[in-house]
Amino acid sequence: MNDIVLKTDGITKKYSNKAVVDCLTLEIGRGEIFGLLGPNGAGKSTTMNMICGLVKPNAGSICLFGRDMKEEGKKLLGKIGYIPQELAIHENLKAWENVELFTSLYGIKGAELKKAVEESLEFVGLSDKRNVFAKNFSGGMKRRLNIACALGHKPELLIFDEPTVGIDPQSRNFILEKIKEANRAGTTIIYTSHYMEEVEAVCRRIAIMDSGKVIATGSREELKQLVTADAEKELTLEEVFLTLTGKKLRDYTEGV
Numbered sequence: 001m002n003d004i005v006l007k008t009d010g011i012t013k014k015y016s017n018k019a020v021v022d023c024l025t026l027e028i029g030r031g032e033i034f035g036l037l038g039p040n041g042a043g044k045s046t047t048m049n050m051i052c053g054l055v056k057p058n059a060g061s062i063c064l065f066g067r068d069m070k071e072e073g074k075k076l077l078g079k080i081g082y083i084p085q086e087l088a089i090h091e092n093l094k095a096w097e098n099v100e101l102f103t104s105l106y107g108i109k110g111a112e113l114k115k116a117v118e119e120s121l122e123f124v125g126l127s128d129k130r131n132v133f134a135k136n137f138s139g140g141m142k143r144r145l146n147i148a149c150a151l152g153h154k155p156e157l158l159i160f161d162e163p164t165v166g167i168d169p170q171s172r173n174f175i176l177e178k179i180k181e182a183n184r185a186g187t188t189i190i191y192t193s194h195y196m197e198e199v200e201a202v203c204r205r206i207a208i209m210d211s212g213k214v215i216a217t218g219s220r221e222e223l224k225q226l227v228t229a230d231a232e233k234e235l236t237l238e239e240v241f242l243t244l245t246g247k248k249l250r251d252y253t254e255g256v
């Protein structure tokens, strides 16, 4: 891969001495839309949190844009936009105030800040709702505002952790189209979701995680070849996923 945006080398995160991310190695190139799939508890969010500097790995290294996170973490975080699984907006702030707050955390001020706020709201189709309090938004609008808050500082890498949970097909379609639009404009994307058809629709390369490890990486076609030698056989990504990860429910609860 020519231009590597993210490289994790053997990253491990342990809680109560159990590795929830276990020696994980990934490489993502500039301009990719990379999908990360895995059953509940596979370690996807923990991995994303380590990449964003929110959780510290116990072992291994993370290189962003060819530079080591341990040494240059603060500088590098300005190149990432993170859309977390849980909504990270302030209900009692207006839409524009939310975007301004998050964008200003990156040191953007004055006219540049104003412009960034308006452009981010425009991108997610919320310009005309700029003065509405977030608490009065529908679920889909809150998800779109959550995305706008991660765009203002113009990140080169956008990380989406299940951005379409609990929203209607129209909002979901809008968000997927916007992810593709951001990618066409040059942004590298990491996308995690449980919705296989979404991952199939937007991601060119996919990693499947289970129990803290990457168990397979490749295009949809390459993943299919791991589970069948029959090139003619039609298999959905969900069938491939279930074959690779098994059908056992992931119902463990810490300490119970």
Ligand SMILES: Nc1ncnc2c1ncn2[C@@H]1O[C@H](COP(=O)(O)OP(=O)(O)OP(=O)(O)O)[C@@H](O)[C@H]1O
Binding pocket: 015, 020, 038, 039, 040, 041, 042, 043, 044, 045, 046, 047, 254
């Ligand atoms: N702060 C924490 N303290 C203890 N255990 C944690 C903590 N954060 C995550 N875990 C555990 O680590 C494991 C991986 O969690 P993680 O949220 O990364 O998985 P996930 O693949 O994102 O799951 P989901 O698809 O359900 O969001 C789970 O067993 C979870 O309970």
